[in-house]
Amino acid sequence: DGGITQSPKYLFRKEGQNVTLSCEQNLNHDAMYWYRQDPGQGLRLIYYSQIVNDFQKGDIAEGYSVSREKKESFPLTVTSAQKNPTAFYLCASSWRTSGDPIRDEQFFGPGTRLTVL
Amino acid sequence: AQSVTQLGSHVSVSEGALVLLRCNYSSSVPPYLFWYVQYPNQGLQLLLKYTSAATLVKGINGFEAEFKKSETSFHLTKPSAHMSDAAEYFCAVSDLPDRGSTLGRLYFGRGTQLTVWP
Numbered sequence: 001d002g003g004i005t006q007s008p009k010y011l012f013r014k015e016g017q018n019v020t021l022s023c024e025q026n027l028n029h030d031a032m033y034w035y036r037q038d039p040g041q042g043l044r045l046i047y048y049s050q051i052v053n054d055f056q057k058g059d060i061a062e063g064y065s066v067s068r069e070k071k072e073s074f075p076l077t078v079t080s081a082q083k084n085p086t087a088f089y090l091c092a093s094s095w096r097t098s099g100d101p102i103r104d105e106q107f108f109g110p111g112t113r114l115t116v117l
Numbered sequence: 118a119q120s121v122t123q124l125g126s127h128v129s130v131s132e133g134a135l136v137l138l139r140c141n142y143s144s145s146v147p148p149y150l151f152w153y154v155q156y157p158n159q160g161l162q163l164l165l166k167y168t169s170a171a172t173l174v175k176g177i178n179g180f181e182a183e184f185k186k187s188e189t190s191f192h193l194t195k196p197s198a199h200m201s202d203a204a205e206y207f208c209a210v211s212d213l214p215d216r217g218s219t220l221g222r223l224y225f226g227r228g229t230q231l232t233v234w235p
Contacts, residue, residue, distance in 0.1 A: 040142075111158070
């Protein structure tokens with residue numbers, strides 16, 4: 001089955017530790033995204049990537065880092081510089097039609113809930 | 118940047134009643150508009166999308182939305198609520214990509230939590 005997987009589902013981190021959230025897709029999508037979700041705030045874009053080896057900051061990139069070494073994978077690292085990392089993190093991906101901008105629907109993974117102890 | 122406003126963070130209806138979730142957008146150009154649904158501790162699932170074809174868009178699970186340019190609205194409706202409709206609903210707008218980019222970003226509203234009473 002095609003889809004997006006995120007692991008782990010629940011993650012606990014001690015203050016001062018870096019943690020990496022995994023996101024893998026087998027939909028052959030070009031673009032991938034990371035969002036942070038906090039209660040009552042909707043989804044806020046952290047980073048996005050249109051192609052392999054390229055990515056751009058979203059609205060709240062401070063304290064986060066990403067890589068895009070493979071088309072299928074877009075891991076997110078939450079660094080110790082992120083002051084309030086407890087949140088629900090969602091990964092998404094979308095098509096890129098040749099010659100057209102990426103404006104089509106985004107497909108979402110099941111999410112990772114990160115809690116800082 | 119584009120923006121989306123969802124009026125009402127919580128909406129409660131009785132089973133069988135009309136569901137109306139409100140969404141207004143701001144966009145200087147014709148946008149693409151989306152409604153997503155999220156069940157507890159899960160990712161988002163697309164309900165429907167508007168891409169400038171028909172102004173009345175039908176989606177999954179009996180939901181539909183009407184694009185009204187004059188009102189800059191894209192309200193989500195369902196004639197008869199079911200218990201399984203209880204979830205959080207997000208409206209999103211996608212604008213044209215910035216110069217030099219081919220990516221049209223999605224901007225999400227803050228969400229509306231729908232409760233359905235038996």
